[in-house]
Amino acid sequence: MADILALQGITKFYGSVQALNDVSFTVPGGSVFGILGPNGSGKTTLLGIVTDVLKASSGTYSFLGQTSSSAVRKQIGTLLETPNFYHYLSAVHNLRIAAEIKGAGYDRIDAVLQQVGLYERRNSKFSTFSLGMKQRLAIGAALLGDPEILVLDEPTNGLDPVGIAEIRQLIMQLAGGGKTIIMASHLLDEVEKVCTHVAILKKGKLLTAGHVNEVLVNEDIVVTGASNLSALEAALRLLPGGYNIKQQDGTLQLLYPIGTANLEAINQHCFSQGVVLNQLQLKRKSLETKFFELTNS
Numbered sequence: 001m002a003d004i005l006a007l008q009g010i011t012k013f014y015g016s017v018q019a020l021n022d023v024s025f026t027v028p029g030g031s032v033f034g035i036l037g038p039n040g041s042g043k044t045t046l047l048g049i050v051t052d053v054l055k056a057s058s059g060t061y062s063f064l065g066q067t068s069s070s071a072v073r074k075q076i077g078t079l080l081e082t083p084n085f086y087h088y089l090s091a092v093h094n095l096r097i098a099a100e101i102k103g104a105g106y107d108r109i110d111a112v113l114q115q116v117g118l119y120e121r122r123n124s125k126f127s128t129f130s131l132g133m134k135q136r137l138a139i140g141a142a143l144l145g146d147p148e149i150l151v152l153d154e155p156t157n158g159l160d161p162v163g164i165a166e167i168r169q170l171i172m173q174l175a176g177g178g179k180t181i182i183m184a185s186h187l188l189d190e191v192e193k194v195c196t197h198v199a200i201l202k203k204g205k206l207l208t209a210g211h212v213n214e215v216l217v218n219e220d221i222v223v224t225g226a227s228n229l230s231a232l233e234a235a236l237r238l239l240p241g242g243y244n245i246k247q248q249d250g251t252l253q254l255l256y257p258i259g260t261a262n263l264e265a266i267n268q269h270c271f272s273q274g275v276v277l278n279q280l281q282l283k284r285k286s287l288e289t290k291f292f293e294l295t296n297s
Contacts, residue, residue: 002065004029004149004180005050010059012045018204019045022059025199025209027182032175034195034212035184041201043184044080047153050182051078063149077142080153083134087127091118091137094126095144104145116140116170132163136170143174150174152183156190168194213258220261222254224270225279235273239266251279 005027012020020042027033035043048054050061052068063072085094095109113119116136121129129137135155142150155171156164164187171194175181185191191198192212199209208215226232232252236245239254246253254261263280270277 002029003027004031005033005061005063005182006065007046007050007061008059010046010049010061011057012042012049012054012204013057020049020056021204023201023204023206024059025206027180028197029180030175030178031196032171032181032183032194034191034198035182035201036186036188036191036198037201038186040203042204043186043201044153045204046201047078047080047151047182047184051076051080051151053080074145075148076151077145077147077149078151079138079142079155080151083138085126085134085137088125090123090125091129091140092122094137095141098141099144102144108144108146112140112143115143115174117166130163132159132166135159135163135167139167139170148178148180150179150181150183152181154185155183156185156187164190220256220258221283222256222261222263222266223251223279223281223283224254224266224277225251226270226275226277228275231273232270232275232277235270235275238273239269 003026007026008024010020010023011018023042023046035046037043045054049056050063052073060067063076066072086097089097091113092109095112096106099106099109110119110122113122116139118133118136118140121133126134126137139150139152139155142152152171156167159167168190171181171183183195195212197210198212198215200207200215224232224236229247229250229252233245233247236252236254244255246255254266261282263282267277267280
């Protein structure tokens with residue numbers, strides 16, 4: 001599918017402080033695109049710029065191949081702040097107010113409440129909702145008008161594990177229904193579980209961007225163990241290829257390019273060298289490991 005969002009050289013200064021530095025990447029249509037980075041990396045500033053809340057100091061961006069306009073903005077649903085609804089009003093009444101503000105009409109309110117799993121609580125006051133329900137209602141407000149794109153800033157921030165799971169499931173359902181979702185997060189586990197693509201920011205600079213499997217998982221890690229680690233290490237050093245061997249937690253680890261590790265061949269090689277393995281496991285470098293390698297380099 002064609003790119004939904006393209007950024008070119010986005011730079012933002014707040015006085016003498018540079019919040020974004022020449023950020024460029026594209027967001028494929030139909031993707032769940034995570035903008036990942038520690039606090040202060042520029043994630044929220046970037047989302048503010050592409051939703052016209054903030055103005056870039058320099059650089060350009062386009063949605064659907066077009067520069068920003070009212071017609072383009074109607075295709076974008078946003079959740080950039082903590083949900084701000086009237087506590088004494090029901091979910092339905094709050095969405096009616098949101099629809100009035102957006103000029104979206106009331107015709108999709110019931111459908112939206114069903115989408116976010118709140119239809120049975122549509123007449124309940126907002127004050128009776130859990131944090132996860134409040135966040136789902138906020139996403140429901142962003143869905144009024146049936147936008148093609150959703151832009152979400154830290155959608156699981158402050159939620160308990162149940163609330164996080166609810167939002168994760170909702171995001172995956174919306175993506176499965178054809179929405180393109182752009183979400184900022186500092187929660188590595190959430191990005192790994194729901195995103196198809198990712199851009200990593202550090203202090204306003206783009207470190208890398210692309211498909212999650214390419215950006216965040218680029219090595220197979222083979223964990224091996226034996227009763228005699230010295231003999232195992234000697235055997236592994238005779239493997240073709242001259243692999244780097246790392247000792248960790250009483251095991252020896254070998255690193256391979258993604259998808260190339262052959263556990264059967266490793267097992268046969270060690271056995272031929274007189275070493276019987278008591279552990280042989282394939283792991284892939286975790287998002288957390290890769291993320292900290294990138295952001296701490």
